[in-house]
Amino acid sequence: MTTKPILDQTHVQALLDKAQHEAETNGFAVTIAVADDGGHLLGLRRLDGAGPFSAEVASAKARTAAIGRKETQVFEDMINAGRSAMLSAPFQGLMTGGVPVIIDGQVAGSVGVSGVKPEQDRQVALAALEALVSRATTYPT
Numbered sequence: 538m539t540t541k542p543i544l545d546q547t548h549v550q551a552l553l554d555k556a557q558h559e560a561e562t563n564g565f566a567v568t569i570a571v572a573d574d575g576g577h578l579l580g581l582r583r584l585d586g587a588g589p590f591s592a593e594v595a596s597a598k599a600r601t602a603a604i605g606r607k608e609t610q611v612f613e614d615m616i617n618a619g620r621s622a623m624l625s626a627p628f629q630g631l632m633t634g635g636v637p638v639i640i641d642g643q644v645a646g647s648v649g650v651s652g653v654k655p656e657q658d659r660q661v662a663l664a665a666l667e668a669l670v671s672r673a674t675t676y677p678t
Contacts, residue, residue: 542640544573549580551668552638552648559664560584560650567652567661568595574644576600584652591651598635598658599649601628606644609635610659634658638666 544552549571556569566586571579576599583592598609605612610633616623623631633655638646648665650658 541574541643542645544571544579544638544646546579548646548669552665553580553582555668556648556650556661556665557582557584559661563657563660565653565657565661567650567658568592569661569665570595570599570649571665572596572599572603572647572649574603574646576603576647579646587652594630594632594651595634595649597628597630597649598632598651598662599630599647600635601630602635602637602647602649603644604628606637608637608659609633609649610655613655632658634662636662636666638669640669 552571553569560567566584568583568587568591570581573579578596601609609630612623612631613633634651635649637644648662650661
């Protein structure tokens with residue numbers, strides 16, 4: 538039987554809490570989205586002062602990182618390097634700030650952050666991953 542890691546609600550809350558702590562420590566008003574491996578939203582937290590639009594963008598970044606299986610910065614870098622065909626890809630979150638949650642070499646989900654500068658969004662998303670060290674659960678598929 539094949540098994541794969543998944544994010545349960547305990548993991549989702551840990552990711553959101555860690556990201557929120559990083560954002561608040563740095564004075565960032567952001568929205569944090571957590572998605573499963575198919576890009577479906579599992580949790581969303583819009584911090585005080587974060588613009589309403591950031592909720593849509595964070596969710597799109599999380600979805601793109603999950604189904605694209607890589608950081609969204611990779612896609613933004615491709616576009617900025619002249620690969621304008623990427624703009625026709627069926628993704629909406631092709632901007633820095635989405636990171637996949639990789640456990641045992643497999644994508645279990647993702648975190649997307651929006652609301653501040655791209656490198657700050659990424660900083661918060663990467664900080665969230667620290668919450669899952671040795672906390673992943675693997676279930677049969």
